[in-house]
Amino acid sequence: MPRGLFITLEGLDGSGKTTQIKRLAAWLQRRSLDPIVTRQPGGTATGDRIRALLLDSRSTGLAPMTEMALMFADRAQAIAEIIEPALVAGRLVLCDRFTDSTEAYQGGGRELGSQLILDMHRLICGDLQPDLTLLLLPSLSICLERARRRNVRVAAQTGKDENRFEQEEEAFYQRVWRKYREIAAREPQRVVLIEGNLTIDEVHEQIAEAVAERLITAGHTH
Ligand code: TYD
Numbered sequence: 118m119p120r121g122l123f124i125t126l127e128g129l130d131g132s133g134k135t136t137q138i139k140r141l142a143a144w145l146q147r148r149s150l151d152p153i154v155t156r157q158p159g160g161t162a163t164g165d166r167i168r169a170l171l172l173d174s175r176s177t178g179l180a181p182m183t184e185m186a187l188m189f190a191d192r193a194q195a196i197a198e199i200i201e202p203a204l205v206a207g208r209l210v211l212c213d214r215f216t217d218s219t220e221a222y223q224g225g226g227r228e229l230g231s232q233l234i235l236d237m238h239r240l241i242c243g244d245l246q247p248d249l250t251l252l253l254l255p256s257l258s259i260c261l262e263r264a265r266r267r268n269v270r271v272a273a274q275t276g277k278d279e280n281r282f283e284q285e286e287e288a289f290y291q292r293v294w295r296k297y298r299e300i301a302a303r304e305p306q307r308v309v310l311i312e313g314n315l316t317i318d319e320v321h322e323q324i325a326e327a328v329a330e331r332l333i334t335a336g337h338t339h
Contacts, residue, residue: 121204125215128253131264138213140321153203156213158191161198167191181227188219189241217300225296226289249331251324254312257294
């Protein structure tokens with residue numbers, strides 16, 4: 118059986134990733150390519166516990182190295198439990214964030230640098246790389262505004278507190294944003310950069326086009 122396709126979505130908090138991953142999953146289902154959808158951090162029982170530890174704003178004083186190591190611990194579990202078995206079974210995997218997030222947030226935002234993250238990836242994830250990465254990068258100001266509004270809403274509705282990253286200052290997000298652009302420039306074959314302030318429909322169209330193209334080159338029908 119041919120190996121499945123591994124597609125990741127990346128972008129800043131508030132880039133519209135969550136909406137787009139749902140639209141893409143529905144688009145794939147209509148083409149009978151029923152995807153496995155997962156997210157990082159989280160997605161497994163262990164990963165959800167790691168996620169709570171990472172995103173709770175009471176987790177103050179997490180050293181950048183701790184944060185980075187927890188992201189990879191979560192990823193190792195997701196690869197073992199979900200991603201690798203699905204790819205081996207020929208399934209298409211859609212993952213909301215992967216190592217590019219660690220490079221952008223911990224490598225860029227927390228200033229650990231890219232090399233450490235790339236080395237960790239090799240150690241923990243081996244040669245597993247996404248076949249395609251869709252990077253949503255609207256302007257920084259739009260992302261920040263949307264992320265703030267969403268957090269207030271989620272906290273009011275569920276009492277869940279996932280604010281820790283959003284409390285970071287703007288300079289942090291600027292570094293994340295710049296690192297994402299750097300990754301896109303370094304790996305143009307893998308990373309499709311979707312930038313500018315587009316509508317939800319326009320972003321979806323660009324995503325669908327990129328995925329359709331990749332499905333054809335990978336020999337999947339659609
Ligand atoms: P999440 O609620 O999934 O945000 P979004 O819906 O915007 O994707 O929260 C994930 C947060 O964790 C987000 O702020 C980015 C951060 N993160 C890292 O800092 N490093 C990582 O490796 C990953 C996977 C996420």
